[in-house]
Amino acid sequence: MDNFNFYSPTEFVFGKGRESECGEYVKKYSKGKVLIHYGGGSAVKSGLLDRVKKSLTDSGISFTELGGVQPNPRDTLVYKGIELCRKENVDFILAVGGGSVIDSAKAIAAGVPYEGDFWDFYSGKHVEEALPIGVVLTIAAAGSEGSGDSVITKEDGLIKRGTGSDVLRAKFSVLDPELTQTLPAYQTACGATDIMAHVFERYFTNTKEVEITDRLCEAVLITMVKETPRVIADPNNYEARANIMWAGMVAHNGLVGVGRSQDWNSHGIEHELSALYDCAHGAGLAVIMPSWMEFVYKHDVMRFCQMATRVFGCQMNFEDPESTALEGIRCFRRFLHGIGMPINFEELGAKEEDIPVLVKKLGIGDGKRGGFVSLSSDDVAEIYKIAAKASL
Ligand code: NZQ
Ligand code: ZN
Helix, strand or coil, rough: CCCCCCCCCCCEEEECCCHHHHHHHHHCCCEEEEEEECCHHHHHHHHHHHHHHHHHHCCEEEEEEEEECCCCHHHHHHHHHHHHHHHHHHEEEEECCCCCHHHHHHHHHHHCCCCCCHHHHCCCCCCCCCEEEEEEECCCCCCCCCCEEEEEEEECCCCEEEEEEEEHHEEEEEEEEEHHHHCCHHHHHHHHHHHHHHHHHHHCCCCCCCCCHHHHHHHHHHHHHHHHHHHHHHHCCHHHHHHHHHHHCCCCCHHCCCCCCCCCCHHHHHHHHHHCCCEEEEEEEHHHHHHHHHHHHHHHHHHHHHHHHCCCCCCCCCCCHHHHHHHHHHHHHHHHHCCCCCHHHHHHHCCCHHEEEHHHHHCCCCCCECCCCCCHHHHHHHHHHHHHHHHC
């Protein structure tokens, strides 16, 4: 096991109706004005935003608001948010929504105290200081409620890039599984795919014998395989929603990756798809991740056999381990298809002829991207080609 630090300072406020307490939690961190940041309208329609405002008002907190965050959040709204916070002397940001809203809130939080262009942080500069943020989560997916990461798309050139810093971790995150019951089945499935991808990015490692982390990863994956079809069949299944919501946090606050190397190439490769086509991140991952697996499995056949047998319940074929590894990947793709995810370019709305553009935008050039298997630009092109034509 490699040496590690594990830091997850967020206070998680979990359960039915807990958003009515958010005023009290904001009060711990804000002495001044709060910015409530939200998305395209689901939180307005459901009445959640009104309940949040009431909670803040009841706690004597003054606030201003900025809605309109799009999925795959844009830099343009971040600039607006930074300006608004400075003008109104905002000292705390409350994100009410999913990964896109939270990531936009984090970008604004980093941008307010910074004299330069906030995009510097998405071009390699480390975030040292940010306004504190809180979260009321409405979709189990990105894990941004527990992570220090934020991903933003620059409209000019459609460049999607991330940043990460412990100062961007939320002070508190309210996780009420009931809030996710209004999600369309497609968004629920996109979220489930993203959660599983966050685990797989950490499961495929070159560090041997970190049994505890393997088993934690498998616990999350097995939970997702069991619970996702239950919420697709019955969106109001609270227990299944609750398990998924907590799994989404556990998958991405860092716990299931400690003590060993990680991959993250599927995320990098996917981000080019959601940047170019504005598709849901989870849907892009459903197309990319099994294709990446097919491309790299020979690097460590036994690790793929472990996934196949422990997560998907495949029989181990000791005479021909490769067949077990491939069966595991097929099971994953079949599972994704079964919950309504696209599995190839056509189903996603991507075009094979765009592959050279996607590869170029990823920016590997003549070098390699590190990970479980280091990838050259040609390797990435090959993964996109597998994804373009994938079938069950
Ligand atoms: O905008 P509204 O109207 O709220 O609608 C949203 C949006 O259309 C809707 N929605 C959310 N909660 C709902 C709901 N609709 C009905 N009822 C509810 N309760 O769902 C749609 C998707 O929302 P979004 O926030 O985009 O989803 P998600 O949480 O999957 O976030 C995706 C973004 O997060 C990034 C992705 O790249 C993508 O930009 N990621 C962020 C990470 C991080 N910060 O740690 C890690 C991830 O790997 C990921 O890259
Ligand atoms: Zn993700």
